[in-house]
Amino acid sequence: MAIEIEQPSVGLSKVAVSETHGEDSPYFAGWKAYDENPYDELTNPSGVIQMGLAENQVSFDLLEAFLETHSEASSWGKGASGFRENALFQDYHGLLSFRKAMASFMEQIRGGSAKFDPERVVLTAGATAANELLTFILADPGDALLVPTPYYPGFDRDLRWRTGVKIVPIHCDSSNNFQITPQALEAAYSEAEAMNIKVRGVLITNPSNPLGATIQRSVLEEIFDFVTRKNIHLVSDEIYSGSVFSSSEFISIAEILEARQYKNSERVHIVYSLSKDLGLPGFRVGTIYSYNDEVVTTARRMSSFTLISSQTQHLLASMLSNKEFTENYIKTNRERLRKRYNMIIEGLRSAGIECLKGNAGLFCWMNLSPLLEKPTREGELALWNSMLHEVKLNISPGSSCHSSEPGWFRVCFANMSEQTLEVALKRIHNFMKNRERDRNLKVI
């Protein structure tokens, strides 16, 4: 064979080759830097500290204690049929016991201010899948969802990649603590209309990621009225609902609906997961709670692509239906997160850095805009680069969250020990001190 004629390589789909997975953004680049040089207290004390991952590690001991003292949760039950039935169970309705436990857990988190019906709980392998599933159900390719900025960078991929749906931002800024205003809602809607894009719904995260703050009741009412007026859907991602520092400060959309006797509620869908509140992202447990029968039916059928392992459902059903455990867990988890939050806020403040006043979540929204060389996205990324490579902290730049104001950063504090947090704060302290000193030197 003299000349090897090159065969055209077999083609892949647009989905496969597109950049919509968004994994080239700084959000993910920081992770790479961490993976290459991860901090370890003993073996690598000068490594990169991961502050870009919203994971909750503060309450593992509670989970372990439960499992140790409740062997029935971690066994298959008496007799052979326990395991057999469980291993065969692939019904997309999900284990009833688990759905009941999830519904009851969601009620407890909201302090009993809203009721949840297990028949409306649809199980998915994580909230990521839940959000994508809802997008498939509520919007056709080319349609749009309105999402307030700044938002979780993963949405760009989860809501858009396979679905072909667009995101049109609802701009929020620091002038009113990044709250969503009716004007911003209308402006986003008009923007979509002007581009000839059909808006199918609004997706809010409450408590917000990356802001770390709950949405106020009046704002929720306004958003609900807005979607009703426009006859579109409302998805409320309440994945951080159990991570509110004080129980009285979280208002769920479920409460608003109950107060209105569920009028117009068929447009509302809540997303929840155990990844943040229970610190179990590896378990892949998410749910869609919808007030719309058609959406429940469709979501259930579509969940065949993203079922939760029956073994996991079985394990968590006994844990979450134990009221004593869940009450104690929710309370303790809240307190520990609040303590961490206070620790980081104080630490940052003493270094001369202010954050948005937050009351929830696993992170704070830090304002470094005074430090920017230029008040632009480039300036922000330059600062982010220094933080990553000089200070060795991986924090998430606001631009990756589509923040319209440069200089804000999301800093996670619950995915590490207190000691590590101290180290991180000290590094920030030193960084700020050095900058101050450099500036003074320049003056001279």
Added chain:
Amino acid sequence: MTRPRPRPRTPESESETRNPTGGGATAMRLIVPLQGVVQGRGGLILGSLIPCALFYFFQLYLKRHRSPKPGSNPTSPSQSSSNLPDLQRSSSRSNLSSRGSIGPVQVSSRASSIARPNDSPYYIGLDRVSEDPYHRLDNPNGIIQLGLSENRLCFDLIEKWLSENTKDSVMGRDGGDLSISGIAPYQPSDGLVEFKVAMADFMSQVMGRAVSFDPSQMVLTAGATPALEILCFCLADPGNAFLVPTPYYPGFDRDMKWRTGVELIPVHCRSTDNFIISITALDQAFNQTRKRGIKVRGILISNPSNPVGNLLPRETLYNLLDFAREKNIHIVSDEIFAGSMYGSEEFVSMAEILDMEDIDKNRIHIVYGLSKDLALPGFRVGVIYSFNESVLVAAKKLTRFSSISAPTQRLLISMVSDTRFIQEYIETNKKRIREMHDLFVEGLKQLGIKCAQSCAGLYCWADMSGLISSYSEKGELELWDKLLNIAKINVTPGSACHCIEPGWFRCCFTTLSQEDVVIVIERIRKVAETCKILS
């Protein structure tokens, strides 16, 4: 209760032929002058505009004068969502009451088609069984399930392994250390490395060690269902097509089309070939599809096949590979039943063929899972095995929507790595499936019902064309109905699998005990007798 007979989609629900009262005479009075207009000046344009205008005004008239339906209350959360007829009612709630909007809030067109009641006998049958399931003591007149390819024959082996190895723990930690911090945090979405290594070895073992699998070419998913869908998303754009030999697993129509927008083009196989695909038929289907302006992206094969249960011979695999090369398309080989062999034939994986070829592996992708061979469908373990780097990269990112739960991976790593146990399991499984197969097929033979030659899978492919009144899909579905409602057994009719020859039925026998088989055969015999009387 929904009737089991699949309702063909007639335009009854969209009847627009409302004849104005007065019938024929009025119509003539409208049409004759219209004809005059058409034939005269302004001709066709006026002739078509005027009826359209009249029709429009007529609809407007009807709409205004339609009596408003009683406004039903907003659905309270306690309302059950399983009763589909209710759905239609609530969505036809009086539109005029909502503030300025037209109708209730809409879902996407994708969702609308998915929400519709199931009209495939495959799904209808499954629903009926869950409403009235057979139980030897509690419900001896219930419907016996032969429509779900599940393997219940070897659970005792797995239970024994669990009790000996994990101290009965769900978490499966040897030594009883229930440390949650190991499995709780975020894991790689495409599976733990140790699990990939274990699965690679398991697949090799299950396929008789004829080929080895490389864990780095593997992506793990929550079941084979998303594995297939993810591959579809990577290999084809909406509107593209895959060629699929018939008869095929009814679930493909859902799994591969729902969200991807991809089309499945059946390539009909014949009983004279024992339903093995012919390249001629494949070529024909390819050309016909191209003529319709649809781009074919690949071929989807099931090997061992479902519902027939036969193996694709080596020769056929080579021919498929040549064909795919020639047309520059992909091949997806669903090998989920590779470990459920009971015959003496040798299973040849696509991977084995590629081992011998040195070039052009980029178009081959294998799907596998633990739902059939290890009988663990609830645990959701699926595999994409590809030789294409770009596909692996994209698929890995897509697994974030369908990852396997970490504690399940942990539990299975130790089980699946226990080669001695797996060996014993495979051999015992093979023996038990064969026994059940032989018993069942013999029973059918006594009734004059022959089965296609098969050596794998959890089912047999029975030819009941002798029992159907008319040799057509209609005749087949009538028989299916009788079997479901009179004999009270749920089997899958060939038409649900797109089989071009009427009268074939898939009967899964691995959910039965030996006593059940006797009862099933007896029930079929009663129906068979009535069919013979009538014919």
